[in-house]
Amino acid sequence: MIEYGDASAEVRAVYDDILTTRKTDYLNNFWKALAHDPVTLRRTWESIKQIMAPGTLDSVTKEMIYLAVSVTNQCPYCIASHTVAARKAGMTDQMLAELMAVVGMANESNRLASGYQVEIDERFKT
Amino acid sequence: MIEYGDASAEVRAVYDDILTTRKTDYLNNFWKALAHDPVTLRRTWESIKQIMAPGTLDSVTKEMIYLAVSVTNQCPYCIASHTVAARKAGMTDQMLAELMAVVGMANESNRLASGYQVEIDERFKT
Amino acid sequence: MIEYGDASAEVRAVYDDILTTRKTDYLNNFWKALAHDPVTLRRTWESIKQIMAPGTLDSVTKEMIYLAVSVTNQCPYCIASHTVAARKAGMTDQMLAELMAVVGMANESNRLASGYQVEIDERFKT
């Protein structure tokens, strides 16, 4: 992991933008690990910055969708970091409980639909 | 698939509750396929009814989370049916676009975090 | 796909062993597609023949486990072919219903456990 003090000017510029945009002085291990590849660091940050900015969906909704994906993929790092990020964006205990219930059920019914080889209804076809 | 007209009283009771709760006269193929196993049909419906009812999260947010999981798992039936369900609950084209962007990015960054074996930050530990 | 009549001696030897072992005169598309790579065809068949032979677990149990994996991975070809194979080995409608219920629930609870970052109980550690 590349700490702020050891970072090249190129990496530090990305670090600074992360810290400023997120209004924090803490840099996640994720970024410090990516920093070994400054091209991927910059592209990933620019993409996340664009995608996660509030739009028609607000920040907490976007963070909850991010978390739903991470739970489905069972990525321990992403679950830990995005549970914290979603809470920071406003997710309460009750919202987390409802999110997890939906994620669990969707993972179940996805397999029932595929397992029983259910054909797509005509009206659902694009 | 078991059509409404061919359903047993037990199955018909579930069908009726689905149609009433959802204020529709159309029954998805998913339910007609599950109906071969009335126990699973009833349990799955009762669970989905409880989980998807508006709570702290409203219906459209719950449907979008459901869709995010289905896209991550790449379940064709579930993507088709829940894209329609989410639109019915209020998801606009712009909301779908933002949802898909978050789902795509989360699937990417999940692998970067796992692939680079990033350790969970102390402050993210429960 | 390489049909029996067009197969090289090397491929035909594998085809013959499949048909004899399985007591059938029908060759699945899976084998005809693999036949473009005779090395993988032979290795895959030899492995499957060894693994799926009745042992402490009987054929229907092995086929049901195979199907449970295929449903979890949502592989359409594998679900279609192994549902048929499991039925041929003795799986009834009721057994399929119970199998699918377990597969659905396991996929749900896997995400609840991972999503809530549940720590492994001391007594479950190897």
Add this chain to the structure above:
Amino acid sequence: MIEYGDASAEVRAVYDDILTTRKTDYLNNFWKALAHDPVTLRRTWESIKQIMAPGTLDSVTKEMIYLAVSVTNQCPYCIASHTVAARKAGMTDQMLAELMAVVGMANESNRLASGYQVEIDERFKT
């Protein structure tokens, strides 16, 4: 995690039913973590109780199918806890070995079938 002594009456009622049904005095971390959301705790337990009760499939077969899914999804908590549960239900070392061999092979052949874009045989279509 909510310990038995700290649980509300609502949660304790579920805990008691788990301990009685399973004839044990040990409560898994999974339940203690779910207990923060009593609605999901109750629904999940009621579903698992119904699904995992011996039916046409006996307990050990159901536990092995559960384990096969957990291994495919690579859920560390679920693998650890359900390996123990399956052994308690009667799974021997040899049965575990055969289970793992089938799970491994199914995960391999699922990708060969999908990767080679094998078409579903007419006779396997529902």
Add this chain to the structure above:
Amino acid sequence: MIEYGDASAEVRAVYDDILTTRKTDYLNNFWKALAHDPVTLRRTWESIKQIMAPGTLDSVTKEMIYLAVSVTNQCPYCIASHTVAARKAGMTDQMLAELMAVVGMANESNRLASGYQVEIDERFKT
């Protein structure tokens, strides 16, 4: 899907860059579907253009890695399009056969390692 003739100036600029960079006059359905969200269309194309350009790894190696991921995820669209893309970049039948054999085996051994709860060797720790 948005055809070239119906595209806005913004979308057409991306389409033109895709066609020029790839030295082709054929636009994949993937891009035409993404074009409903010009922001995601541009970001995705810019990222893919940067990532897939020959670097230390040549084009055919990158395309084969892309295909290996798509096969593992079992994405039918991606398998179909990237099998063609990899062949165009130089992948022969023999290379495809070796790729598929590795992908199949990795998917198998991933589950054996996780299922048997194998601890990471000290020397493999980062």
Add this chain to the structure above:
Amino acid sequence: MIEYGDASAEVRAVYDDILTTRKTDYLNNFWKALAHDPVTLRRTWESIKQIMAPGTLDSVTKEMIYLAVSVTNQCPYCIASHTVAARKAGMTDQMLAELMAVVGMANESNRLASGYQVEIDERFKT
């Protein structure tokens, strides 16, 4: 785990072949864990030995494809061991960075293609 000194003649024969083929005196935990099931140990080793031997694809390309699958599946053991194996076969930091970028992007675009229900282009059909 079964150490070399405790292994049966049958297991030791496989261990010896692994050590000789790989020109090393270190045996991974993976093999020691598999050794409880000598049949699977032998079959898995014979398959891996055949598949990973340099062919049209050289060793480092095969190891990178193996790693790409392991990252996509998020198997911690496999990521740790195959990152080391790929480096031993010649993967540099720059090659790893390019590999990870492709793996991340493929995981993203797989979901965009599936989520938007993109139809397979006629010319990509087999």
